[in-house]
Amino acid sequence: MRFGVVGTNWITDTFIEAVHEADDAQVTAVCSRKEETALSYANKHQLAYTYTSLEAMCESGEIDAVYLATPNAVHHEQVLTCLAKGVPVLCEKPLTATKALAEKMIDTSRKHHVLLMEAMKSTAMPNFQRVKELISSIGTIRQVRFQYGQYSSRYDKFKAGEILNAFKPDMANGSLMDLGVYTLYPIISLFGSPDRIQSDSTVLHTGVDGQGSVLLSYEGMIVTASYSKIADSFLPSEISGENGAIHIDHISSPGKITLVTKQGTEDMTVNQNKPPMSYEIEEFIKTAKEGKIESSINTHEISLQTVELMEHIRKQNGIVYPLDTADGE
Structure with missing residues (x-):
């Protein structure tokens, strides 16, 4: 092609x-x-x-x-x-x-x-497909925590008074749109649209968000998504069930998948020999x-539901x- x-x-x-x-x-x-x-x-x-x-x-x-x-x-x-x-x-x-x-x-x-x-x-990568395969092994899902924090290379200039596109509302930018989508899209892909949405954001003086957190409620399950362009995060993401948990090293680009149960920890990573x-x-x-x-x-439906969710959060x-x-x- x-x-x-x-x-x-x-x-x-x-x-x-x-x-x-x-x-x-x-x-x-x-x-x-x-x-x-x-x-x-x-x-x-x-x-x-x-x-x-x-x-x-x-x-x-x-x-x-x-x-x-x-x-x-x-x-x-x-x-x-x-x-x-x-x-x-x-x-x-x-x-x-x-x-x-x-x-x-x-x-x-x-x-x-x-x-x-x-x-x-992320959702097209073999390690995300691995996550989908493993979910049934950890029992009823109760909590999900997806996060992506990456200090923007443009934020120092923003603080100095130079406003680049990453922080302009007329470009439809900000933390939610640029990084939050990496947490919300896979949530929709795995679990569909939530029953209830609660959120909070740090809104910068230009009107875009520098960071945010979202609490999504499903029947019997609570999902949190956190994202930031003004602070780094080094924590993995996690899906927790009644029989164990799945750890994902980077939700934006899954490179390592770990299954954690009371019996111990097992590396379930799939070899990915190509660029993400x-x-x-x-x-x-x-x-x-x-x-x-x-x-x-x-x-199309995942894209539509993700856009609708982000619009609601905004x-x-x-x-x-x-x-x-x-x-x-």
């Missing part, structure tokens, strides 16, 4: 590196608003084609799919453009900021019968080859984006 990439940041670099290790994948083109940026990026990664228009790239015949790694606030319009042109889209997480826009994106995928998949790498993003790329390609419009792992904490007024119709 020939990918055209949109966005020229570090995550696109990581994507291209992962493509090299994925089966039946290559990157042939880049699209950027500025021609000089596109040319420089193409030279950096030896890409054959450059574009300053997403429409032109989609119509070129030089790509089979688009990988979007652009600001959250423009995901929806770019996804809609690609789908209308009949080009499958692997869209970076989060899919978008509102339920209305997510529904429009998914409806457009169905209307044109074109693949749309959210690029949540390679697995989502291969899942995307597999789904496309099968002629389907959604992945069986990163489904409303509870007074976090407002200009995108919130965008019409999903």
Whole structure:
């Protein structure tokens, strides 16, 4: 599959590196608003084609799919453009900021019968699949604690008065959208939508959240999710049942899985010999080859429920984006 990439940041670099290790994948083109940026990026990664228009790239015949790694606030319009042109889209997480826009994106995928998949790498990784296999072995699940804290490389500049995109509400950014999604998406994937949602956030002066904690209530089970762009966390995530617990070293990129019971501790890790993003790329390609419009792992419904959950959390904490007024119709 020939990918055209949109966005020229570090995550696109990581994507291209992962493509090299994925089966039946290559990157042939880049699209950027500025021609000089596109040319420089193409030279950096030896890409054959450059574009300053997403429409032109989609119509070129030089790509089979688009990988979007652009600001959250423009995901929806770019996804809609690609789908209308009949080009499958692997869209970076989060899919978008509102339920209305997510529904429009998914409806457009169905209307044109074109693949749309959210690029949540963790759930496509073999060690996450291992977690799903192990859950039944620990009995009735009672507590889940997923966390992801990573001090932002841009936070020092923020404190010094320089506001970069990571902390701008007009970009639909903040801790919830950038890091919290890594905790909430797998929760939805494993357990579905909660019965009750409680949350609290540290809202910064720009209006985005620097960190947050969420308490999700299910029948007989309590789930907590914590995330931060203003403090590091070094604790693993945990799923606790009546007969034991599963420890996940990094919920954003599961590398080690440990089963803990009264009888002792057992390493249940699956060997992962490819870059983390390679697995989502291969899942995307597999789904496309099968002629389907959604992945069986990163489904449309999981994406929609995650967006709805994050929108609810934002409303509870007074976090407002200009995108919130965008019409999903």
